[in-house]
Amino acid sequence: MELILAIVIAVLTGTGIYLLLRARTFPVVMGLTLFTYAVNLFLFAMGRIRYNAPPVTNMADIHTDPLPQALVLTAIVIGFAMTAFVVVLSLRARADLGNDHVDGIDKPRPEKELTEQTEEANA
């Protein structure tokens, strides 16, 4: 279980950071979202993984730490709001700047790539 969780967090973080480094706002927002998921899982895992244990003391001999669950709820809510905001901001930037590049400068793509794409579209 620990291994699976660790791998999941690692893959989410890796993909998230890869997407964050892209130049278009959509992948960047996706990357932020994935990274936030990874971070939330990480925070949750910091309370240690325990099965069949209520997050309340005095109810059972084995109980799990309730605090990370409370913390992660807060983090999820904040992350959700922030994602909503960044989506709106990206749309606004798309409208104001005329393209979805994070620097607002849409560089013309190399000709080869364009012809390839038109070929694909034609096919």
Add this chain to the structure above:
Amino acid sequence: MSHLLLTPILLPALTAVLLVFMARSSLKVTRVISLASALVVLAVSLYFVAQSAAGGIEVYALGNWLPPFGIIIIADRLSSLMLLVNAVLVVSSIAFTFSWKAERNDSLQPLIHFLAMGVNGAFLTGDLFNLFVFFEVMLIASYALAIFGGGKERAKAGLHYVILNLVGSSFFIIGLGIVYGLLGTMNMADLAAKVAELPPEHAPLLAAAALVLLLVFGLKSAILPLYFWLPRAYAAAIAPVAALFAIMTKVGVYSIVRVHGMIFNQAPIADLLAPWLWPIAILTIAAGSIGVLGVKRVRSQIAYTVVISVGTMIAGIAMNTAEALQATFYYLIHSTWITAVLFLLTEVIAQQRGSMADSIVRGPQIRQHSLLASYFFVAAIAVVGMPPLSGFFGKILLLKATPAGPAQVWLWSVILVGSLATIVALGRTGSTLFWRVTEYKDSKPKVARSSWWSMNSLMALTIALVVFAQPVLTYLGDMSAQLINPTQYFHAVLSTEVVSK
């Protein structure tokens, strides 16, 4: 006293909500409410400063959950001082918005109060996770403020600012997660106690957490590899917002002092930070100096002086002695207020220059040229650090506090060369704006009285920093002693009492 401790957080929050609902009322009413609320917070902050100057540390346990379990709000000398610095800034920024006739006022005032709430909360909280929450409150208000007014430049700068800070927030949670996983608490005083008992095999992990948190606070305070968002965001924001943002970098500096100075700077990982902070500080000052010489707009220039000032403060923190901290915080107060003055001053100059705005090119002679030129001269002297104004004393104190050795050689030369670069840059700006002029133009309106009030109050306070240097330095000296030896803080937290109903 105890319930009063919540005022700097609750009052801005309530005011902001009230102002959101009053969006359709007349500007006069909303502005007066906004200013009145800010003045009350200022008065309360003054009271806190007076209280903590007498040596008291006030702790308030929210919901009567005593530490280490509940969230606590705590006002020691450092928190009270930062509250006061912020409260002054908020009052001035709000006063500056009064002169805007065509302002789309539907959200500016509430956003300013939400920002103030986040900043005050970050200064007051005694809980690490709560610090994160208040950071987010502050940031989301600042995102909206940074792009307030709209336009291409703001959208671009805003996008960078928001994305970078969202990544920063995620790293903040990672740091918090490691700290909680290792130590099992979030209360700062309790954390400090737990770090001392940490088994040595866990020390590397804690060091990693400390450095992740340094990354987060470094992003907020704009130190070297992380400052690239700042000049654009500050130059793009409207003037009162840029002035208000002068406190934002200082929140990062405060957090480094509070979290790293108090929690992480002890037994298993003591002296972890110094080897990082020294080069960062020196390179930040150097990068800021190059930036201040290179940019073509006055606002960007002032933004780069913010970078220089952050580097200077980080150097003071890296020394980690009572003397150095005293100098650092003297410089912090000065730098926050004078930066705000310069941003506001640039705005009124830009308004009178018309389409030239604040670009450093030959333009028309402005209407109130001699008055504004003298004002710019005085503010520039202060920010550069020339006698007889506050910047000079801040820098002199810091240079004096530097321990002898190679660090001293580096810091002295970098700070002095940085000051020289700022003198050259601002001198060129001043001569271009006021002397290399074409025709006289009097069609532009004079500076509004409220804008004068706003700038003059901040300016008078920076001058007061020099005139009343003795009591200010005594306060800061006591504060630094409290920071270097935080036993009083721990004692206050652990002996928190239940608040009577």
